[in-house]
Amino acid sequence: MSPLLVALLGVLLVPLFVASWRSSLIGLGCQGLLMAMIAYRLDHAPTVNSWLVLTDLAVVRGLVAPFVLYAVLAARNTPARNDVIPPNLLSWTLALGMVLMSFSFSEVLVHAPGEQRTLVAVATAGILLGFLVLATQSDPFSQMIGALRIENAIALLGLGGKARESIGLQLGLIGVFVATIAFFRWYLHAVGPTGPAADAGPEGPTI
Amino acid sequence: MTRTRLPLILMIIALVASMLSAVVAAMPSTAPLLGGYLRVDATSRLFLALVNPIFFGVSVYVWGRVASTPELQAGMGRFVTSALLFLVASNVVLIANHLFVLWIALEVSTLAAAPLIVRPGVASSRLASWRYLLFSSVGLSLVWLGFICLSRSLEEGGLVPSFFLEQMKALGPATANTWGKLGLTLIILGLGTKLGLAPMYSWLPEAYDEAPPAVTALLGAVQFNAALVVLLRVVHIFRPSHAGLINAELVTMGVASMVISALSIIATRNVKRMIAYASINHAGVIAIGLGIGKTASYGLLLYVVSNAFIKAILFLTVGKIEAHYQTKDTQKISGLLKDLPYSGVFLMVGTFALLGFPPFGSFFGELLILSALVGSGHMFVFAAFCVLITTTFVAMGRTIFPMIWGEPKQVRAWPRQTFLSAVPKLFFLVALVVLGVYIPPVVNGLIQEVAASVSVEAP
Numbered sequence: 001m002s003p004l005l006v007a008l009l010g011v012l013l014v015p016l017f018v019a020s021w022r023s024s025l026i027g028l029g030c031q032g033l034l035m036a037m038i039a040y041r042l043d044h045a046p047t048v049n050s051w052l053v054l055t056d057l058a059v060v061r062g063l064v065a066p067f068v069l070y071a072v073l074a075a076r077n078t079p080a081r082n083d084v085i086p087p088n089l090l091s092w093t094l095a096l097g098m099v100l101m102s103f104s105f106s107e108v109l110v111h112a113p114g115e116q117r118t119l120v121a122v123a124t125a126g127i128l129l130g131f132l133v134l135a136t137q138s139d140p141f142s143q144m145i146g147a148l149r150i151e152n153a154i155a156l157l158g159l160g161g162k163a164r165e166s167i168g169l170q171l172g173l174i175g176v177f178v179a180t181i182a183f184f185r186w187y188l189h190a191v192g193p194t195g196p197a198a199d200a201g202p203e204g205p206t207i
Numbered sequence: 208m209t210r211t212r213l214p215l216i217l218m219i220i221a222l223v224a225s226m227l228s229a230v231v232a233a234m235p236s237t238a239p240l241l242g243g244y245l246r247v248d249a250t251s252r253l254f255l256a257l258v259n260p261i262f263f264g265v266s267v268y269v270w271g272r273v274a275s276t277p278e279l280q281a282g283m284g285r286f287v288t289s290a291l292l293f294l295v296a297s298n299v300v301l302i303a304n305h306l307f308v309l310w311i312a313l314e315v316s317t318l319a320a321a322p323l324i325v326r327p328g329v330a331s332s333r334l335a336s337w338r339y340l341l342f343s344s345v346g347l348s349l350v351w352l353g354f355i356c357l358s359r360s361l362e363e364g365g366l367v368p369s370f371f372l373e374q375m376k377a378l379g380p381a382t383a384n385t386w387g388k389l390g391l392t393l394i395i396l397g398l399g400t401k402l403g404l405a406p407m408y409s410w411l412p413e414a415y416d417e418a419p420p421a422v423t424a425l426l427g428a429v430q431f432n433a434a435l436v437v438l439l440r441v442v443h444i445f446r447p448s449h450a451g452l453i454n455a456e457l458v459t460m461g462v463a464s465m466v467i468s469a470l471s472i473i474a475t476r477n478v479k480r481m482i483a484y485a486s487i488n489h490a491g492v493i494a495i496g497l498g499i500g501k502t503a504s505y506g507l508l509l510y511v512v513s514n515a516f517i518k519a520i521l522f523l524t525v526g527k528i529e530a531h532y533q534t535k536d537t538q539k540i541s542g543l544l545k546d547l548p549y550s551g552v553f554l555m556v557g558t559f560a561l562l563g564f565p566p567f568g569s570f571f572g573e574l575l576i577l578s579a580l581v582g583s584g585h586m587f588v589f590a591a592f593c594v595l596i597t598t599t600f601v602a603m604g605r606t607i608f609p610m611i612w613g614e615p616k617q618v619r620a621w622p623r624q625t626f627l628s629a630v631p632k633l634f635f636l637v638a639l640v641v642l643g644v645y646i647p648p649v650v651n652g653l654i655q656e657v658a659a660s661v662s663v664e665a666p
Contacts, residue, residue, distance in 0.1 A: 109359075109385060127352070134345065140337055147344055154352045163358045163368040165307060172311045179318050180344060187337045191330075205276050205530065206326050206419035207269050207286065 004041070005118045008034045008156070009099070012126050012149070016095050016133075021073055021082035024145045025066040031126075031152045032062025038119075039159050052170045053159075060174060061152060065181045069144065072188045084133045084142050091136065098128040119160045126153025140191045144184050151177070213283040214270040217290055221263035224294065232256035233649055239304055243371055246304035249656035250443075254301045254436050256650070257512055260638075261428045261519050262294055264631035268523055269421050271628035282327060293319035293425065300433040306354060306370040309437050310347065313401070316430060317343040323425070324418040335410075335417035342410035346400025349393045350437075356390030357382055372440060379448040391449055394441055395456050401434035402490045405463035412471070415483035416535075420526020423479070427486055427518035435493065435511065442497055443660050450500070457498030458588055464491030465595040472602040477535045478528070481606065482521050485561055488599055489514050495592065496576040497661065499583055504658035506575020509642070512654070513568030516639040517560045520632050524553040527628070532617060537606045542615030553632050555611045556639075562600050566643040 011034060015027035036058035043050050085091040106121035126149055133146030165173070232252040239246045247255075269286075273279045296316035303309040317340065324336035358368040360382045369375060382390070396407075403411035415423045446453055468488035475481050493514075496507030527550050528543065529535050543551035560567040573596070580589040641647075646654070 109389075134341075143341055147341060147348070150345065150348050154348055154355065157352070158355050161355060161358050161368075162362055169305075169307050169311070173307075176311055176314045176318070179315075183318060183321060183340060187333070187340070190325075190333050191337045204278055204327065205272075206526070207272050207279060207421045 002115055002118055004034055004038050005115070005122045008038070009122050009125060012122070012129055013095070013099070015145075016085050016129065017092065019083045019087055020080045021078060021141060022070075022080065024082065024084055024142075025070050028145065028148055028152070029062050029066040031149075032057050032060070032065070035152065035156050035159065036062060038156070042159055048167055049164050049170065052167065052174070053164075056170075056174050056177070057155065060177060060181075061148075061155070064178070065148060068181055068185050069141070069188060072185055073141070082141065083137075084145050085136050091132075095129060095132060098132060099125045102128060116160055120157065123153045123157035123160070126150070126156060140187055144188065211273070211280060213287040214266070214273045217287045218263070218266040218270045220291065221259065221266040221294065224298065225259040225263040228255040228259040232653065239371075244305050244308050245299075245302045246372070247302050249653055249660065250436060250439055251302045253508070253512075253650075253653040253657050254432055255298065256653075257515055258297060258301065258429050258432050259294075261515055261635070262297075262425065264519060264634055265421050265424050265428075265523070266290070268424075268628055268631045271626075271630070272421070275628070285322065289319045289323050290425070292316075293323070293429070297429055297433045301436055304372050306372070306375065306440070309440065310350060310354070313433060313437060314344075314347050316433060317347070317401075320422070320426060320430060323422040324414055326417070326419060329417070332417040335413040338410045339414040342400055342407055346397045346407060349397030349400070351397075353390040353392070353394030353397060356386050356393060358390075360384050360386035360390060372444060376444045376447075379445055382445070383448055388449070388452060391441070391445055391452060392456060395438070395453070395460075398434060398438045398441065399460050399494070402431060402438070402494070403464075403487050404460045404490050404494055405467050405487075406460075408464060408467065408487055408490075411487060412480050412483040415486065415522070416477065416480045420522050420529075423483075423522040423526070424519045427522055428515040431486075431490070431518075432511065432515055438497065439657070439661050442500075443663075446500060446661065447663055454498045454500070457494045458585070461491040461494030461498060462588060462591050462595075464488070464494065465592070465599075469595050469598040469602065472599055472606075476537050476606075478537050478540070478607075478610070479522075479525050479535050481537070481603065482518075482525060482561070485599070485603065486518060488595075489518075492573065492576065492592075495588065496572075496579070499576065499579050499585065500662040501579055502582060502662075503576045503579030504662040505654060506572040506579065508572075508654045508658055509568045509646075510572025510576070512650075513560065513572060513639060513642055516635045516642070517557055517567075517569065520553055520635045520639070521557040521561065523632050524550050524557060528554070537610055539616060540610045541613040543611050546615040549629055551611050553636065554607070556636060558603065558607050558611075560639055560643075562603060563596065567639060568642040568646075570643070 008031065011027050011030040015023045036054050039053050039057055085095060102124035103121045105124055106117045110117040110120050130146045130150035130153060133149060134143055137143055231247055232255060236248045237246065273283060293316050296312045296319055299312035300309055300316065303312055321336050321340040324332060324339055326332040361368040361378055363384060363386055364381045366378060366381050369378065400407040415426060418426065442453055464487050468484045468491060471484040472481055493507060493511060496503040528540065531547055532540050543554060560569050563569045563573045577589060577592065580592060
């Protein structure tokens with residue numbers, strides 16, 4: 001599992017330094033697929049629960065979410081460059097510092113060295129880097145990337161535990177995530193300078 | 208089906224929900240339902256009886272607005288669909304007996320509310336809606352992260368995690384390790400975001416300001432209380448094992464929220480934002496009361512119940528004032544009692560209740576929380592509370608009172624207004640006054656029962 005976790009850490013870091021929206025989306029997709037592989041390694045029993053977890057990670061997080069956002073950005077010919085953190089030495093140092101801090105933090109939470117500790121460290125790094133993106137960006141796309149990075153990191157941390165929800169609850173959670181992605185798609189289209197042209201008219205009465 | 212009937216259907220469904228809630232509130236608590244995922248207990252009964260009538264009142268207001276303003280019929284399909292989903296999800300939050308079900312229902316209510324904030328053709332409202340969704344999603348993600356940490360905490364102790372409320376309470380003491388403390392801290396921080404508490408409060412003034420008045424009333428009086436119920440459940444489960452952590456985090460967030468609210472009220476000239484900032488102040492008072500627990504709990508719940516009606520009255524009234532003057536600038540509005548007498552009276556009474564004047568429930572609630580602060584030896588918090596409440600009072604009074612009294616600055620034609628649009632505010636006002644002078648025994652019993660459940664500490 002450790003090589004997968006190292007790869008996941010790489011996928012978390014590289015899009016921060018390669019400032020393009022495509023690399024951010026590819027990073028998100030890779031996160032989902034790598035997490036699915038980790039989940040398969042941890043629990044490959046042929047149960048409905050396991051298949052739902054794999055579907056959530058590989059299909060919904062790995063493919064659907066990045067593709068939905070890609071379709072909107074590609075349709076409006078968005079310029080390739082997109083910084084998810086400010087392109088300066090301070091931000092890069094902060095990002096790397098957060099990764100180091102995550103590994104120290106995981107030693108406090110998981111006493112025995114091993115894969116569980118690495119998993120907690122990578123998940124913590126994912127959450128902190130997600131918050132770094134949210135704290136430094138104000139455009140909706142970068143904020144979406146930050147929020148989805150946090151969601152993915154939390155899902156990774158969940159994989160390390162033994163608790164599994166009932167099928168109904170799992171479906172509910174996947175449904176909520178899919179609905180959130182659908183809303184993200186709408187906001188990506190509606191918020192910002194390229195919003196609907198209806199804004200030109202006067203504001204009408206409200207409820 | 209014609210669009211004119213949609214608000215009527217919404218109103219009828221809300222009426223049925225209100226009547227059912229009233230019946231349920233008067234009945235004893237039930238055994239767990241649907242495999243234990245749902246349960247109607249004292250907390251559910253109190254908040255069902257609070258939230259559904261307010262939703263009904265807002266739906267009557269919407270019906271009146273649409274009847275008098277045919278242009279509004281265009282967006283009714285979307286509004287009614289989202290509002291119904293919001294109503295159902297909010298009710299599920301109130302009766303859920305499993306932390307994951309609570310979380311899913313709260314997330315669904317957030318997703319249902321987000322499109323309601325958008326006003327057609329207004330870019331700033333879309334941005335406010337986006338920020339609302341973003342902050343809510345991040346806040347709820349923190350809550351989910353907290354659940355995972357709690358799960359890890361139980362696994363570390365060799366226990367099987369369960370998120371059914373009563374089982375969770377029995378497992379509470381086993382979470383007194385690093386994972387458990389981290390989980391609880393994150394849950395409270397995430398729920399604080401949904402309630403508009405510092406540090407992640409900035410979505411609230413923007414969303415409340417940009418949303419249509421009826422939606423702001425729903426966010427302030429319905430969704431706020433749904434999120435608060437989740438926090439009450441968490442406090443109920445974990446206070447016996449983590450009293451110190453809950454006290455420290457909630458009191459810190461509460462005081463910080465009151466500071467931010469007081470400074471923002473001083474700085475703003477936008478009347479709707481001012482009331483939104485006052486909502487942050489209220490959330491701060493509630494967090495402090497909940498953090499202290501013990502004798503503050505009864506006052507806290509009285510404050511919460513009154514507060515729901517105050518917000519509904521004020522946001523609907525401010526919407527009316529904005530529609531009349533086409534501005535939210537406090538310095539351009541004056542003489543409301545002469546120009547818009549009903550709105551003037553609603554704003555006046557609502558503001559007095561908001562500022563904690565007697566005989567309103569908010570006054571008694573604040574008094575009980577202050578008394579509990581002194582009784583529990585939190586003298587610094589007591590002093591800060593008094594200073595901040597006084598600052599808020601002076602800042603709001605100097606801005607709002609000139610709007611109510613004095614000579615009108617603008618002479619404008621009266622907009623069309625049906626009696627129906629005033630009836631809900633009148634109903635909320637009567638409920639607010641009644642709660643201040645006489646609390647019906649059923650409501651009093653429920654408040655006492657819920658207060659007891661959130662103030663139990665380790666023996």
